[in-house]
Amino acid sequence: MQHPTSIGAVQDMLAGQDYICGRALGTVTFLALTLGRPLFLEGEAGTGKTEIAKALAAGMGRRLIRLQCYEGLDTASAVYEWNFAEQMIAIRTAEASGGVDRGHLKDELFTEAYLVERPLLQAMRPQAGGAPVLLIDEIDRTDAPFEAFLLEALSDYQVTIPELGTIHAPEPPIVILTSNRTREVHDALKRRCLYHWVDYPDFDREIEILHARAPEASEQLSREVVAFVQALRSEDLFKKPGVAETIDWAKCLLALDVISLSPEVIADTLGAILKYQDDIARMQGSEAKRILDEVRAGLDA
Secondary structure: OOOOOOHHHHHHHHHOOOOOOOHHHHHHHHHHHHHOOOEEEEEOOOOOHHHHHHHHHHHHOOOEEEEEOOOOOOHHHHOEEEOHHHHHHHHHHHHHHOOOOHHHHHHHHOOHHHEEEOHHHHHHOOOOOOOOEEEEEOHHHOOHHHHHHHHHHHHHOEEEEOOOEEEEOOOOOEEEEEEOOOOOOOHHHHHOOEEEEEOOOOHHHHHHHHHHHOOOOOHHHHHHHHHHHHHHOOOOOOOOOOHHHHHHHHHHHHHOOOOOOOHHHHHHHHHHOOOOHHHHHHHOOHHHHHHHHHHHHHHHO
16 A cells, blocks of 8 residues: 555544544654654553554555664664574585685675574565565663664665675665653654654543444443543552553453443452552552542533
8 A cells, every 4th residue: 555645544544453543643644654754753651652553554554564672772683693503504514515615605604595684674675565664662772872873774774784785775664663751862863753742642532542442342331441541640650551551451341241330340450550569559449439439420520
């Protein structure tokens, strides 16, 4: 599929993959596709930053290539490395056959036959169906040297392998970078991208998302779940629940055949929406009942 030709077409395409986005996110996504610019998505964990790359790839029929970032990530993990085991076998085989031409053997060992391609290099290769979607997930977990390398790679969409030379993407990949803002990403990398802050959705949009991801949930249960989660986000918690937790909780409640929230049900399933014991302990008992009473009063108003 070619790039969508309008903001509405982007929103419709994503909605077809059960990803509900607002006009602002649809606009910046459309511009990133149209202008061929990387899209930098920043926001709290669980707000759907990673999911948009998956939805784009599925909606456009493109391959999704994911680079999961972590502290200490280097080029061997991100771009390429040589298959040393296969190279050693080739050396042993050549030695056993005798008459080894070391210069010729060296040239044979450093060819694409022994190259292990990692995500960045894979994204530079031609792909069936068009340029892939390259998801660089949680870039804030890496360090400054890798950011600098990534800036260079994304500026010209090419990587250099000393033994083989420079490999240039015939068609630039669709690049999505995400950050949970555990640290500030360097301005130079951000300037290379179009930027969008992915916030928690409002009540109506989160209801839409829940209808798309958990359509079996009744209207009443969906409204109670979304209202309760949104109320939790206003509490002083160590980790506020994201949209992913809203969906997970609704699916847990459906598995338990719950048709309406109660303090007992909430207490039994808090682990689906809160991931730290201190937060769970705080919401046990009367606190959960207080929030549920406020939620129901608001929904009935």
